[in-house]
Amino acid sequence: SQTIHQWPATLVQPVGSPLSLECTVEGTSNPNLYWYRQAAGRGLQLLFYSVGIGQISSEVPQNLSASRPQDRQFILSSKKLLLSDSGFYLCAWSVRGGRETQYFGPGTRLLVL
């Protein structure tokens, strides 16, 4: 069966520090991969998605970036965090093609102070 992991689970970082969040998927090949952010009490905001290794599409211009160095690994990064980067970050995968279910990881809660 398929599993999706995210780490760390919780992170407290000072403003201006770098960020690296990792997501890995097990039990499937060639998945579509997604990064979402969820602010407190708000809905989902799609940040990045990827349909293959090295292929990244950005949905919202900001100080975050994403990379996909391996088929089942998706990394979210920042060189300098802002207060507004605080939130709950969710990684998700789906089978290639449209009309498919998304499978979400447990999330990383980021607090920028």
Next chain:
Amino acid sequence: GDSVTQMEGPVTLSEEAFLTINCTYTATGYPSLFWYVQYPGEGLQLLLKATKADDKGSNKGFEATYRKETTSFHLEKGSVQVSDSAVYFCALATGGSYIPTFGRGTSLIVHP
């Protein structure tokens, strides 16, 4: 573009009450429709789905019917429990896009 509209929350109910959370959509293609649930502090998980008109998705006592004529996919449960307290997201996905469209979520609070 595609969009999903959900009723505003929070929805507050007593245990064993009937639940309806409304969801309507607009889509350029022929979408699959989903309900996801997010329990406090967790990621989203699929609750149910329907892939064509008049299909009924069901799981854990929840049901939703794909109504193409009214472009709706309302979530219902006959008798809610305290453990159903969560945020519920309606979503659609079309064949022409890798990007699903989510509603803003509806918070459900069930009191004993």
